Amino acid sequence: MMARLSAPWSRDTMLRVLRRGDPAAVPPPPARVIGIDDFAWRRGHSYGSIVVDLERREVIDLLPDRQRDTVIAWLRQNPQVEIICRDRGPGYGAAASEAAPQAQQVADRWHLFENASAAFLAAVRSEMPCLRRALAPTGPVDPATLTRAERIQWDGAQLREALNLQVIYLAGQGVPIKAVARTTGVSRNTIRKILRGQRHDTFRTRQSSLDAWSLPLEAEWSAGCRVGAELWRRLKACGFGGSLRVVSEWATRRRRDEKLGHTGGAGLSARTIARSMTTERDTGSAQTALINAVIEKAVPALISAREALDRFHAMMRSKDKTRLDPWIAMAAKTNETCARVRVDRRVNC
Structure with a gap:
C-alpha cells in the first residue's frame, strides 16, 4: 500500500508509527470543513480522491476513485459536513449538491487562479497567427x-x-x-x-523543454554567458533535463536576433508569450519588453484580456466580494469563460 501511495516508508516504520499512537486518546470530532480533490494512483490511468479536514489540516480519508457515486456515499456517511472546498469541475460539485445540499460549496483559491491563467493562455493561443506575423522580421528572411x-x-x-x-x-x-x-x-x-x-x-512552434527555464536562461545570458554548452551545463546543474542541442539552438537564435536587430519573438510558444506578458512583464529582459511593446500594438485584445486577469488577481487577494459583479461585466467582453463564472455564482469565491 505504501509503495502505491509513493510514501518512502518501510513496513517496520509503518508499524512503529501505528504503535506510537495513544489508544486512550480522545478521537477528534467529525470534520465540519473539508477539502476534496483528486490525485493520481497512476497518472493518466487511475485516480482517487483525498479528503482533508481543513480545520485540523489533516487527511481524514482516501477514496478509491473520483466517481460521483463514491463521493456521494462518503458525504452521506458524514452528514455533519458544513463547508466543502473543491475545484470548479462538475464532478465534485454535483455530488455535493445531491448528497449534502445543506453544505456550502467553496471554490479553492488555487483552482481559481489556475482557471484564470488557463483562460489567458487560451486567449494567447487564439491570437498566435497574428502574433507570429507581428513578431516576424520586417524584412525578407535570409x-x-x-x-x-x-x-x-x-x-x-x-x-x-x-x-x-x-x-x-x-x-x-x-x-x-x-x-x-x-x-x-x-x-x-x-x-x-x-x-x-x-x-x-513561416516558423511554427511547439512547447519546448526550455519554456520553464526562461528566467534562469535570460539571467545567465544577461550576465554574459553566451556559449550554448556552458548555458546547458549551468541549467543542468540546476535540474534541467533537456538536451544540449535545445540550448545550443536557443543560443544560436539569440545571437542571430541580436546581430540583426530582430525581436526574436516569431519562434516563441504561446506559453512563453503569456508568461512574458504577465509574470515577467516587470522583471524580464530588454527583449521581453520589446516583445511586449510589439504585442500591445499588434493585438490590443490581449491587453484587455491581461487587464481582466490582473483585476481578477487583485480581487482574489483583496477578498472583496463586492468587486465580483464589476469584474464579470468587464471581463465578459474579453473572456469566454465568464459564462462559467455566472453559472457558478453559488460557489463562494
Missing part, C-alpha cells in the same frame, strides 16, 4: 542566417506557401471547395484556413 532547425521549417513553409497560392487561385476562379480539395489533395478544413489567412506561418 535563409543563410537561419539555424538548421529553422531552415527545415523554412523549406516546409515555401512548399506550404506554393500550395496556398494554388488554393487561392482556384478559389478566385470560382471553383467550389470540394473540387479544390480533390484537385490539390488538401482537406476542406485546411482550404478554409488558407482562405481565411490562417495558414501563412
Whole structure:
C-alpha cells in the first residue's frame, strides 16, 4: 500500500508509527470543513480522491476513485459536513449538491487562479497567427542566417506557401471547395484556413523543454554567458533535463536576433508569450519588453484580456466580494469563460 501511495516508508516504520499512537486518546470530532480533490494512483490511468479536514489540516480519508457515486456515499456517511472546498469541475460539485445540499460549496483559491491563467493562455493561443506575423522580421528572411532547425521549417513553409497560392487561385476562379480539395489533395478544413489567412506561418512552434527555464536562461545570458554548452551545463546543474542541442539552438537564435536587430519573438510558444506578458512583464529582459511593446500594438485584445486577469488577481487577494459583479461585466467582453463564472455564482469565491 505504501509503495502505491509513493510514501518512502518501510513496513517496520509503518508499524512503529501505528504503535506510537495513544489508544486512550480522545478521537477528534467529525470534520465540519473539508477539502476534496483528486490525485493520481497512476497518472493518466487511475485516480482517487483525498479528503482533508481543513480545520485540523489533516487527511481524514482516501477514496478509491473520483466517481460521483463514491463521493456521494462518503458525504452521506458524514452528514455533519458544513463547508466543502473543491475545484470548479462538475464532478465534485454535483455530488455535493445531491448528497449534502445543506453544505456550502467553496471554490479553492488555487483552482481559481489556475482557471484564470488557463483562460489567458487560451486567449494567447487564439491570437498566435497574428502574433507570429507581428513578431516576424520586417524584412525578407535570409535563409543563410537561419539555424538548421529553422531552415527545415523554412523549406516546409515555401512548399506550404506554393500550395496556398494554388488554393487561392482556384478559389478566385470560382471553383467550389470540394473540387479544390480533390484537385490539390488538401482537406476542406485546411482550404478554409488558407482562405481565411490562417495558414501563412513561416516558423511554427511547439512547447519546448526550455519554456520553464526562461528566467534562469535570460539571467545567465544577461550576465554574459553566451556559449550554448556552458548555458546547458549551468541549467543542468540546476535540474534541467533537456538536451544540449535545445540550448545550443536557443543560443544560436539569440545571437542571430541580436546581430540583426530582430525581436526574436516569431519562434516563441504561446506559453512563453503569456508568461512574458504577465509574470515577467516587470522583471524580464530588454527583449521581453520589446516583445511586449510589439504585442500591445499588434493585438490590443490581449491587453484587455491581461487587464481582466490582473483585476481578477487583485480581487482574489483583496477578498472583496463586492468587486465580483464589476469584474464579470468587464471581463465578459474579453473572456469566454465568464459564462462559467455566472453559472457558478453559488460557489463562494
